[in-house]
Amino acid sequence: MSVSPTLQSYLNRGDIPYRLIRHPYTETSLSTAISAHVPARRMAKGVVLRDDEGFMMAVVPSDRRVDLQAINRQMGRVFSPAAQKDVRILFRDCNKGAVPALGQAYNLKVIWDDHLASEPDCYMEAGDHQDLLCISQSTFKKVMSENPHGMISH
Template sequence: MSIAPTVQTFLDRQHVPYRLLHHTYAETMMSSAIAAQLPARQVAKGVVLKDEEGFVMAVVPSDRMVDIDAINRSMNRLLEPASQQDVKILFRDCDHGAVPSLGQAYNMPVIWEDALASEEDCYFECGDHTDLIRLDRSSFQHLMHDYPHGAISH
């Protein structure tokens, strides 16, 4: 599959330069980091959360866990993890479980971990289990500058 059409269209419309990095098949973002021989702190995972207001994507380094309490305090919401069925419907142009960390491409609000801003490069799932999108720091910050951020993982 390579890059999901929704992600490619979004990046092209944002005029953001990116590169694809191919790796062996990996089910999780941590496994993708290992397969691509990248520091896990540079590989971002997107975790879809939900409440009665709708969905939110939390973007954190793959070696960390989302701190839902911190996100709820920051956003003044009562979010919890979305169901796999919800995720499958939201990301229908992606392989099952290969959620791109660009919720904004899918019209989803995003909150992201501050630690990602200090990385020289950031890597995202692109919709399959064998490729990652590489963004440099300025491209990452361009895509995330309108979204809330903070210490949302541990």
């Protein structure tokens, strides 16, 4: 599949530079980082959250876990993880478990972890289990600039 059509359209519309890296098939973002020889702290994973108002994506390094309490405090809302069936509907052009960490491409609000800002580049699923999208730190900060951020992982 390579880059999901929705993500590809978002990247093209925004004239966002990226590299695509092929790697052996993996199921999790952490195993993808290992397989692609990418430091896990540079591999961003998107975790879809839900509350009464709708869905949102938290973007954190693959070697960390989402801190729901920190997100809820910062956003003034009460989120919980979204059901897998909802994630499959939201990301229908992606393989199950290969959600790109650019939720804004799918019209989701995004909150991202500050740990990602200090890395020289950022890797993320491209929509399948064999391709990684790589963007520079400056590009990452630019595409995330309108989104809230903070220490939202542990």
